[in-house]
Amino acid sequence: MPNRQKxxxxxxxxxxxxxxVLTVAVSLGLPRWLHGTVLCHTGAQLVNASGAELDKFLGRLSYGLFQGERVKQCGLGGRPLRFYFFPGMIHVIPLGLHVTVLFFCGVLVLFSSLATGFFFFNAFGSPYETLQGPLGLYLWSASCVCSCLVMILFAAEVKLKHMSRRIANFNEVFDYTTYSETYDVSYWLFLLVFFLNALNFLLIRVAGIDFPFRQNKESEVTTGAADLLY
Known part of the structure; x- marks a missing residue:
């Protein structure tokens, strides 16, 4: 490929x-990872609410990785309340999974930033060798794996650890149960990040950079042929 096209x-x-990088940074700060509704089970059970009457006992819940908002509704109107995971709800949320999600988000920002820097350096400067050069771009672009891990771990946090129910019942006398849950825009932005990193992986190949394992195999074959000649 000509230098200008490369x-x-x-x-x-x-x-x-x-x-x-920008997408991950914005997603981290937005409380738009999940939204749903929670049912005031105690209140609905006291009055035997069913059908349309359940709407009076359905509150809203939305949160991200650092903060969120819930609207409690137990037959007397909604009461909005904003909450923060750190430090107020450390003992309520599944802390290990939550910190792991934040860790892989940080790794994703770091790897995407390094990939961006190396892309522009190889476009306007002299390419480095080994891990710092074009071959290293495969490593940094593999951060798409981190975006998958973030989505899987957050889904495990929500579904397996029942995070929404834990949040809804924080400092509550009545019992709240999860009525519905839907992943919000910040969660699906990580799927976009995955596809963008995968596209970058293909662009490296389009630029004429061979895969690292392929190049190593070819070099081994060449070395073996040279040894036979001597």
């Missing part, structure tokens, strides 16, 4: 990497 490909890949 530079264009690397610039596009760098721009996509920068978009990944």
């Amino acid at each position: 530079r264009t490909v690397f610039c596009v890949a760098g721009a996509l990497g920068f978009v990944c």
